[in-house]
Amino acid sequence: GEDVEQSLFLSVREGDSSVINCTYTDSSSTYLYWYKQEPGAGLQLLTYIFSNMDMKQDQRLTVLLNKKDKHLSLRIADTQTGDSAIYFCARGSSNTGKLIFGQGTTLQVKP
Amino acid sequence: EPEVTQTPSHQVTQMGQEVILRCVPISNHLYFYWYRQILGQKVEFLVSFYNNEISEKSEIFDDQFSVERPDGSNFTLKIRSTKLEDSAMYFCASFKGTNTGELFFGEGSRLTVL
Numbered sequence: 076g077e078d079v080e081q082s083l084f085l086s087v088r089e090g091d092s093s094v095i096n097c098t099y100t101d102s103s104s105t106y107l108y109w110y111k112q113e114p115g116a117g118l119q120l121l122t123y124i125f126s127n128m129d130m131k132q133d134q135r136l137t138v139l140l141n142k143k144d145k146h147l148s149l150r151i152a153d154t155q156t157g158d159s160a161i162y163f164c165a166r167g168s169s170n171t172g173k174l175i176f177g178q179g180t181t182l183q184v185k186p
Numbered sequence: 187e188p189e190v191t192q193t194p195s196h197q198v199t200q201m202g203q204e205v206i207l208r209c210v211p212i213s214n215h216l217y218f219y220w221y222r223q224i225l226g227q228k229v230e231f232l233v234s235f236y237n238n239e240i241s242e243k244s245e246i247f248d249d250q251f252s253v254e255r256p257d258g259s260n261f262t263l264k265i266r267s268t269k270l271e272d273s274a275m276y277f278c279a280s281f282k283g284t285n286t287g288e289l290f291f292g293e294g295s296r297l298t299v300l
Contacts, residue, residue: 106287117293118277125287163229172217172281172289173242176229
């Protein structure tokens with residue numbers, strides 16, 4: 076299977092919480108990232124977590140890392156229509172910074 | 187906030203032509219990368235560059251591709267003889283280095299090969 080896997084699509088109502096999940100296979104990863112890509116645009120770094128952390132919170136974003144299960148999630152509280160985008164999970168190494176990306180999860184926020 | 191800048195934003199070229207994509211990484215970053223994203227697909231690693239040489243490259247990065255940091259600020263990707271399948275968005279990224287996870291991408295250069 077793929078090294079980094081994500082579900083392809085998530086639809087939520089405005090104001091609800093969104094949870095985007097990601098699994099990976101390589102336990103040597105040092106950092107795990109979430110990037111946001113709006114249509115036709117580049118990759119915006121949303122947040123990242125060091126592999127020895129379990130959780131990181133940044134305003135409406137909460138990242139949870141279960142290192143044992145190699146599972147990463149991104150929770151977006153109070154989801155807005157402007158959050159509609161593709162969200163990429165990626166794993167990386169502190170030695171080189173090279174990232175391996177998942178396929179991306181398209182988040183659709185309905186008003 | 188410092189950012190990675192890329193030019194051109196879009197380039198259309200004929201098959202077989204040479205293309206150079208340019209990037210200006212963040213000034214105090216040490217590692218530089220090129221990634222590509224074929225339309226609708228995931229982002230794929232092409233090459234990493236550190237200390238003025240290629241540190242790693244993927245199997246996509248064949249002899250048609252080369253990278254250069256000609257003047258200490260620009261970081262370029264050259265495709266020697268473009269093929270139809272080279273049509274993609276090419277992203278430059280820069281990474282501060284160890285003990286930090288900050289890896290930032292540019293807005294991308296869309297290459298269309300006809």
